Every structure is written in C-alpha cells, then in structure tokens.
Amino acid sequence: MEVGLSHFLVVSTALFSLGIYGVVTRKNAVMVLMGIELILNAANINFIAFSRYGNFGLNGQAIALFVIVLAAAEAAIALAIVLNIYKTYNHVNVDEIEDLKE
C-alpha cells in the first residue's frame, strides 16, 4: 500500500493520543508540558499533510509555522509559571496544587 494522506493521519492520531495520555496521567507539570508539545506536533503533521494532499497551496504550512511560534511562547510562559510553583510548594505535582494564590 503506497504511503498517502491516511498514513500521515494515522501517525498524527497516534501521536495525539499519546500526548493526551501524557497530559492526563503524569503528575509532574513539566511532563504535562511535554504532552502538550506532542499534541501540537500532531496537529502540525495534520496541517502539513493536508497542505500537501489537499488543494490549499502553502496555507497549511503557514499555519503550521504560526503553531510553532505559539508553542514556543507557551513553553516559555508555562515554564516560568512552573518555576514559581516550585518556589512556593517545593514540588511541581499538578494534582497537589490547589491554591491560585498564597
């Protein structure tokens, strides 16, 4: 079977499911962030696959570029928040953090 659009979609759904699994099962906030990165990568594979096999020109690739920029901004802000959580609680287990402010 020749590799086509559905092969890329299968890879991306698997990556998306693994990312969701990471987000819902891991306690460590940094691990949750890694799960989110996996999800964003899965979405990007979809955008670029449809950009190649659909009739959209380069629009899909441009949006994938924007997703990468947003992922970088999100990672920076989220890690700053995680550092603050660590300074307050001395751990970063998301299931034990219940207060929004001290």
Place this chain on the structure above:
Amino acid sequence: MELYDIIFYLFAAITLLSAFIVVTSKNIVHSAFNLLFTFFGVTGIYVLLGADFIAVVQLLVYIGGILILLLFGVMLTNRITSVDIRTGTVHIIPAVIGIGILWGALTAIIAFKTNWIVKPADSMEPTTVGLGNLLLTDYVLVFELLGILLLIALIGAASIARREFEELKD
C-alpha cells in the same frame, strides 16, 4: 515498496516509539531526551511531506529552543543530585481505556472511513519563497500579531520568573 515508503515507516516508528517512551518513562530525564527523537522523527515526516522550511524551523525552534527550555525546567524543579527524579502517575487504567477508545475511534473515522479528496501529490519544490510571500501578503496581520505576542511572552516569562527574587531581596 519504494524508498519513500521505507523512509516514512522508519520516521513514523522513531516518532511513535520515542513518544511512547516519553509518556510512559518513570524517569523525567529519559522522557526529555526521548522527546528529542520524537521531534526529530516529526521533522523527518515534514521533509517527506515536502515542507522543507517548516522542517528546519522545527529543528531550530523545537530541538534547539523548546527542548532546552524543558530540560532547564526539569533541572530547576527537581533536585537531581539528592532526590530521585522519578515522577508519579495517576489514573493509569481509566486513562488507558479512554485513550484507547479515543485513538481507535479517531483512527477508524478520520483515516479509514472518510473519503478525503486527495490531490495527486505534486513534485516537491522549495517552499521558502512561497511561505515568505504568504507571510507578507495574506498573513501579514497574523505575522505582526505573532511578533507582538512573542515580545509579550518574553517580558511576561521574565517578570513571572523573577518575582520571587525581588521578594527575597526585600
């Protein structure tokens, strides 16, 4: 089987195996380093899809930027030398069941049940010129907004992470 197919399966295997290790490994440092192989595999998939510029950006931003940031996050939030850096997991069994159903449903519906209108893949050409034109014509507003967003994110991250030091000085 053509060479293209073999390379696709190779990169797909790298991506999915290392992503599996990322979400299941107990050691967070192992997770972070396996994330490198995941991003690398995704880069290969981008190249196979003819997105050369996106692939290079993925290498630079994800592997060179976000992964280093995540490693710093691991380093600064775990006492690597004293306490073991294992991380716990919660709700494994419901998660496995739920994600299994989600994955099966998504794969079945999206990839096999839907008849996508597929354009025959054209020959791969450099995309940088086209992307540059799009960024400064159709998407120029988004482009400018993203620049402002990155500036805000930079200032916000610095000020959030510095707040504690200022309080310590008082």
